[in-house]
Amino acid sequence: MTEDISTRDDRVEPRDDAPPTTRKDLDGDRELIGRAVTINRPAAELYAYFRDFANLASFMENVERVDVIDARRSHWVVKAPGGKTVEWDATVTDEVENESITWQSDDGADVPNSGRVTFKDAGARGTIVTATIAYDPPGGTIGRIIAKMFQREPAIQARRDLRRFKQLMETGEVATAAWTRKQHEEEMA
């Protein structure tokens, strides 16, 4: 069972003004990852796109799809090694319109996880979007495989996903160097 992410920051004794997700030399196993990106669009527009979880697969590489069940609950299908997928249900535990969305996986998830994304107005530069993901290392065979996948530079994965979100919101498309549709499909697989 993962803790609610909104209480998590308090555990870290502040040493300076850097966000608690910033790499610090005292860290051991990192299970809390976060990234910020500035997107040249209004917060309300970004919030609205993100809040419709069905949109997440358009920029999150590991997410195959998210089905929206109701206003708070969603079903996540996430890519796993060997062409397999893992699935779980998640619930939005807190949201402030145009400012933040916090969600948490329901009991029994293969990879118990929670996430929060915040949208902060940055004036002429647009909006600072910060995503924070926390997960508990899972048990069992499949759990170990999934953990490995999640632990494969999770901070890099988060950064890449946020870049794709930025590209989609600012330019209307996700940049690719593929020059045939076949290459593009292989990239997306």
Add this chain to the structure above:
Amino acid sequence: MRALAWHGKHDVRVDTVDDPEIINPRDCIIKVTATAICGSDLHLYDGYIPTMQAGDVLGHEFMGEVVEVGAKSTLKKGQKVVVPFTIACGSCYHCGKHQYSACDNGLPADNQDIAQELYGQPMSGLFGYSHMTGGYAGGQAEYVRVPFSDVGPIVIPNGVEDEKVLFLSDILPTGWQAAENAGIEPGDTVAVWGCGPVGLFSVQSAFLMGAERVIAIDHFPHRLELARKFGAETINFEQTETYEALMEMTGGIGPDAVIDAVGLEAHGFFVDNVIDQIKASTFLGTDRTHSIRQAIIACRKGGRVSMPAVYGGFVDKFPLGAFMEKGLTLKTGQTHVQHYMPALLNAIMDGKIDTTFLISHRMALEDAPKGYKMFHDNQNEVTKVVLKPDFAAA
């Protein structure tokens, strides 16, 4: 289609590869009518640039006819366009400030990691120039997929010869930006290191911006001769001690502005910077690697340093003391091509800038490997090779 592909050091071949297709809504496909080999392509050829993969299609100076458009492209089939070598979105904060080569979104997300680690923040994408700059297939090909075609390519009026406008893609704006970065004031003396295409366009641009004298520095007699044609005085650094000559020619003051247009030839991206460091540490280093150092030492007190030359890694023995004590200003960067294209197209059409003087060789795309070898082996006479896909192979 046929395309010039990199296979390794000194191994480029014209291969048959898949035709490009529209993938994103803002894309267009162009049928290439003219493309050039850039001096910086020689560093791919020499195997200096990391993150190259066998089969990568080269070329970042190209133009052609629009043959297909995506739903959000503003171009029309049949239009003739010149394509900027920098791939920029036109929508991000930096593009909004016309800093197109600093575009946030030109590089695919996964390709941004290398530059992020190396430079702190990733830059725009580039055509045909390794995977670190996006892995985009380049223009030395029959067809190219051009992303963000609604903001990048410039439409050329009917009836204008390709050769007059081709260099809008890179080297003309690069030479112009170099002169602009030198902050030229009327009456200035400007010294330009390197009389390759960028240096020669810097010479022309500096005069147009009001420089009274331009001093061009190189060791290839033919290239110095071209600089002289545009009114520059010349220094052949193989015959003359450059610093001493500059001081004497400026009455002991030094040039008001200096432009280093040597770049990769001398310094290289990573590998030859490392070699430079090894050479320096073992006392094998040569003065030839020192254009930026020499420019800083020669520049007058309070003067301006412009560096269009491409540097990728770390430079040894940068004269930081001289730079600080003399109160110099340095401006540099990849070219914001999209920003300069419209005004420079007008300057070409008005006859203010001559571009075609540069072209020494015209060849079929099929003969591109020969073109690379010639350019590599004889930089005195081969100033620019233009490849034309519809030329018959020699």
